Amino acid sequence: MTTPARLASAAALIADPARAAMLQALMAGEALTAGELARSAGIAPSTASAHLAALTDGGLVAVHAQGRHRWFRIASEDVAAILESLMGLAEATRPARRWPHGEALHAARTCWDHLAGRLGVALHEGLVSRGVLRPAPGGWETTAAGDALLERLGVDLDAARRARRFACDCMDWSERRPHLGGGLARAICTLYLARGWVRRQPGEGLARRLVAPTPEGSRVLREAFGVRLDAEAA
Amino acid sequence: MTTPARLASAAALIADPARAAMLQALMAGEALTAGELARSAGIAPSTASAHLAALTDGGLVAVHAQGRHRWFRIASEDVAAILESLMGLAEATRPARRWPHGEALHAARTCWDHLAGRLGVALHEGLVSRGVLRPAPGGWETTAAGDALLERLGVDLDAARRARRFACDCMDWSERRPHLGGGLARAICTLYLARGWVRRQPGEGLARRLVAPTPEGSRVLREAFGVRLDAEAA
DNA sequence: TCTTCATTTCCGGCGGCGGCGAAGCACCGC
DNA sequence: GCGGTGCTTCGCCGCCGCCGGAAATGAAGA
Structure with a gap:
């Protein structure tokens, strides 16, 4: 993959309104569950799941699985x-x-x-x-x-x-x-x-x-x- | 427009490979013409024109029209x-x-x-x-x-x-x-x-x-x- | 004035991505 | 073990945004 494409794909992670809303919610510093983030972004849980997978894969958020909840937070400062x-x-x-x-x-x-x-x-x-x-x-x-x-x-x-x-x-x-x-x-x-x-x-x-x-x-x-x-x- | 949408649309300006390539080229600090940027991104002049209009409108690049050339540069530090x-x-x-x-x-x-x-x-x-x-x-x-x-x-x-x-x-x-x-x-x-x-x-x-x-x-x-x-x- | 060239505007076409619901899986409490 | 719940996977649909080509615009040069 060439460099401009990588810059673009990094920005693309933030460029979706639903993902941006989730990131904004997480910027409060606390970890939130997938369900909370879905509600906060106003989308279905299934859609949120896909978005969160993309954000995790891209290194923007980190996950911590605990029981049947998955807690997401901003990956780093x-x-x-x-x-x-x-x-x-x-x-x-x-x-x-x-x-x-x-x-x-x-x-x-x-x-x-x-x-x-x-x-x-x-x-x-x-x-x-x-x-x-x-x-x-x-x-x-x-x-x-x-x-x-x-x-x-x-x-x-x-x-x-x-x-x-x-x-x-x-x-x-x-x-x-x-x-x-x-x-x-x-x-x-x-x-x-x-x-x-x-x-x-x-x-x-x-x-x-x-x-x-x-x-x-x-x-x-x-x-x-x-x-x-x-x-x-x- | 709500805030998450604005964060998303700001990121969307960078999230396209062609626009990212143009921004990368402009990061050298010199102003470049629309044609040079089109070639540098590997797209048709017409497509580049639309991209550059979006980048200008979004405040990412600044234009200076001189004769039949239009010089683009990164808008600010x-x-x-x-x-x-x-x-x-x-x-x-x-x-x-x-x-x-x-x-x-x-x-x-x-x-x-x-x-x-x-x-x-x-x-x-x-x-x-x-x-x-x-x-x-x-x-x-x-x-x-x-x-x-x-x-x-x-x-x-x-x-x-x-x-x-x-x-x-x-x-x-x-x-x-x-x-x-x-x-x-x-x-x-x-x-x-x-x-x-x-x-x-x-x-x-x-x-x-x-x-x-x-x-x-x-x-x-x-x-x-x-x-x-x-x-x-x- | 006429030609040339850089750029823009319009258009039709198309690929990709986000959207949801249904079904499947994992875990908790009873 | 059994239902309830949180989350993911899958399939399909609709739409937005990117694409190039053709024609229009506007400025430079002869």
Whole structure:
């Protein structure tokens, strides 16, 4: 197979509305069953099964069979980053059109397993400008002072370091600037959800990705990293 | 139109082999005419015309009409970065398969208007570890010492600063680590080609993206940035 | 003005892919 | 063991999108 054909077939996996809907739902970071994904995309289970086989075969999603359920999730942070940047392309072509949750998604959402949107970008900037992170080959590393601050907050740095990448940039489609990805970003997001500093919104499909900082969360963001979020929402 | 459909239609623009081939050819950074792109993709001019209209309409390529020719180029560095990362997805799914110029493309190529591959990644690392660049919100900025070094080499920093982004990360599909993008990366690439420090290889389509450092270029890379390239090639 | 050439528009044809339902398979609980 | 449930396989249908050729358009050159 020649190279252009391979680029095309990789894109073709995302180019179907039903598959795109399933990928969007999975971008919330949680694993979902085949049935849930079929409902979320509005197609018959048999059709969804074929789509999921294609996505798995193409390396976009990973499966975990458990009993009579099959749980699907985004295969890797690389895949998540690619989907995130492709949404930027979709956004750029028709910037005027507003969709449900549009403004809320811009404000704060998850990107697979970490925080994105204005919240994610501001957090990234705060971590750098406060000297928690400094650049390293292929991404970022923590300073000694940064380690101390993160551990005081309760971030699981050991888990973060076990990831394939510790901290790297992930292009944010709504802000068109990078937010933080990698193991550290996941650990921070996990902590924020566990402590109730940000809360997931109810919903299905794309709405699964919505989060909102609680008052307590806003205070932590401001005091620890100097992140100030304007209070308006959709 | 709902969001999954928009993600899908953005991906669909890349999901056709003929369009993918044209985009690959344009990723060399130069503008090409509709006829050249038709030949490069192996399709009739009429078919190519329809494809190019779709790509233009979708914001992936930009047109410049001059006389009876129409010159097409990649629309922006964002688009180039997305195509580059999608190639990583194509690469990841079938890593074993080798294509023409495979190893040479991994070693050194252009990504739209800047350097990529092992050369591009090593250059990025060299710039950071030598203290030429330091992190800034949304990307990188030069240090005072860095400015002096780059100007001594002949890099057009004024032109670089006029770009929408001065210096940012661009995910390298073959190395799976970022190389440098933005105005600075373009200025450096332009200088290297003008001075004959790297040379384009002859060819068409994907091969347009191939470059190779000359002996003089290897010396400059080593002395200025500490970049040492292993000499093997395909 | 007439010719030439790059590009576009229109058209008919066709292949491929997504869609569903029915049947088959695997696993769980009773 | 037996029904219920989640998922997959199979077969078939309909439609969308890609294709090239012929004719039209528009700009360059003689």
